[in-house]
Amino acid sequence: MKTFPLNHDDLVKLTEQFPTPFYLYDEKAIRENMRRFTKAFSIFPVFREYYAVKACPNPYILKVLASEGCGADCSSLPELMLSSMSGIKGKHVMFTSNETPANEYKYAFANGNIINLDDITHISFLKNALGGKLPDTICFRYNPGPAKHGCNSIIGKPEEAKYGLTRDQMFEAYKICKEEGVQHFGLHTMVASNELNPNFFVDTAKLVFELAAEVKEKLGVRIEFVDLGGGLGIPYKPEQKAVDYDEVAKGIRAEYDRVIVPAGLDPLEIYWECGRPITGPYGWLVAKAIHEKHIYREYIGLDSCMADLMRPGMYGSYHEVTVSGKENAPRDHVYDVVGSLCENCDKFAVQRELPKIDMGDLVIIHDAGAHGRAMGFNYNGKLRCGELLLREDGSVKEIRRRETIDDLFSTLDLAGVDDFKA
Ligand SMILES: *Cc1c(COP(=O)(O)O)cnc(C)c1O
Numbered sequence: 001m002k003t004f005p006l007n008h009d010d011l012v013k014l015t016e017q018f019p020t021p022f023y024l025y026d027e028k029a030i031r032e033n034m035r036r037f038t039k040a041f042s043i044f045p046v047f048r049e050y051y052a053v054k055a056c057p058n059p060y061i062l063k064v065l066a067s068e069g070c071g072a073d074c075s076s077l078p079e080l081m082l083s084s085m086s087g088i089k090g091k092h093v094m095f096t097s098n099e100t101p102a103n104e105y106k107y108a109f110a111n112g113n114i115i116n117l118d119d120i121t122h123i124s125f126l127k128n129a130l131g132g133k134l135p136d137t138i139c140f141r142y143n144p145g146p147a148k149h150g151c152n153s154i155i156g157k158p159e160e161a162k163y164g165l166t167r168d169q170m171f172e173a174y175k176i177c178k179e180e181g182v183q184h185f186g187l188h189t190m191v192a193s194n195e196l197n198p199n200f201f202v203d204t205a206k207l208v209f210e211l212a213a214e215v216k217e218k219l220g221v222r223i224e225f226v227d228l229g230g231g232l233g234i235p236y237k238p239e240q241k242a243v244d245y246d247e248v249a250k251g252i253r254a255e256y257d258r259v260i261v262p263a264g265l266d267p268l269e270i271y272w273e274c275g276r277p278i279t280g281p282y283g284w285l286v287a288k289a290i291h292e293k294h295i296y297r298e299y300i301g302l303d304s305c306m307a308d309l310m311r312p313g314m315y316g317s318y319h320e321v322t323v324s325g326k327e328n329a330p331r332d333h334v335y336d337v338v339g340s341l342c343e344n345c346d347k348f349a350v351q352r353e354l355p356k357i358d359m360g361d362l363v364i365i366h367d368a369g370a371h372g373r374a375m376g377f378n379y380n381g382k383l384r385c386g387e388l389l390l391r392e393d394g395s396v397k398e399i400r401r402r403e404t405i406d407d408l409f410s411t412l413d414l415a416g417v418d419d420f421k422a
Helices: 008-017 027-041 059-067 077-085 102-110 122-129 167-179 198-219 245-260 276-282 311-315 405-409
Strands: 022-026 047-052 071-074 093-096 114-117 137-142 184-189 223-227 269-272 283-294 298-302 321-323 333-338 347-354 362-365 386-390 396-400
Touching: 008 283, 008 362, 022 027, 022 276, 027 047, 027 059, 027 245, 027 276, 027 386, 047 276, 059 071, 059 077, 059 276, 059 386, 059 396, 071 077, 077 093, 077 102, 093 102, 102 114, 102 122, 114 122, 114 184, 122 167, 137 167, 167 184, 167 198, 184 198, 198 223, 198 245, 276 283, 311 347, 321 347
Parallel strands: 022 386, 047 071, 047 269, 071 093, 093 114, 114 137, 137 184, 184 223, 223 269, 298 333
Antiparallel strands: 022 283, 283 298, 283 362, 321 362, 333 347, 386 396
């Protein structure tokens, strides 16, 4: 049974102050989870989690994570800026971008961030962007192609993915950079999304450790850190099991002892850039049931829509749905729980067994703390909802207000349209 940090009465009171829909994040749970994650990987000489900012790009969340020792993984200028604003600076920012404009590389370089290149041609692109020199530290994103089997559907087969360098190109890239005087090297890969099998990550680590060993042997280039990317999944469905961090860490440590230590690469710094497992289970979208209709199916219409949470519509993702105050009621109704977008994929749940829902009931959509509010959009003139942070002392802080119609119209020239003759 999925949990929610507020009881029914407290949630009702909260909705009197902050009307639905809104996101609620649980600071205490985020911190406790982050501590478990860090503890599991403390079996490595140096470990750092670079939180994937795209998962929940809110500076308050980033500050909470930074205070737990997290860095930030970014892929755009605004994400780099958000990290900086949140006090995450220098080498604590990983710039894992692709198809990157020159000015974004310049900003990352000027701020001392680690630049993770997505292609061999980006070496000269970066050099040009920086006025003829390369940074001291460079990381490359490895695409293992067909060498990595069993990848899941969100990211797809590595050989069909747009990211990273081939194995041959990795060697060439380190060689070029060594000749150019680059001093410190990293190796990154990310070949999964929302993967729950711990062995998958152990296998991936093995692949990159072996590559790091071979790079040292063949080129004399010492890779100082390995970034294992994101992709650790969370159990969205009730029958799924959370990834055991200790199991993943111990499995990777065994490969480290087998490959990295004999290769003379110890101490090798181990990085992750996870988003989903860090905040995903600790954020909820709270909405209100405002319509019910009885046609060929039973529908419950919420005051929210896919603009607030597009994962179900975009990927067909499952999110657990509960009704506040009816947690223990029998699930003896079958509903499609839907939003207001003029798109039939705008359904938070399809043919879901739920307790009887009455108008005004507060409907809680679980595991929305990563890739939730962040993916929102304004199609159909929909205004995205705000975000609330439940602090450890039980108080609630609004960390993003809801959008207004003025926000939506702010890019239009409404004064000029009066004089415009069509
Ligand atoms: C999306 C992404 C992540 C985070 O993925 P999660 O599934 O949220 O852990 C990390 N690194 C890169 C390069 C990404 O694109």
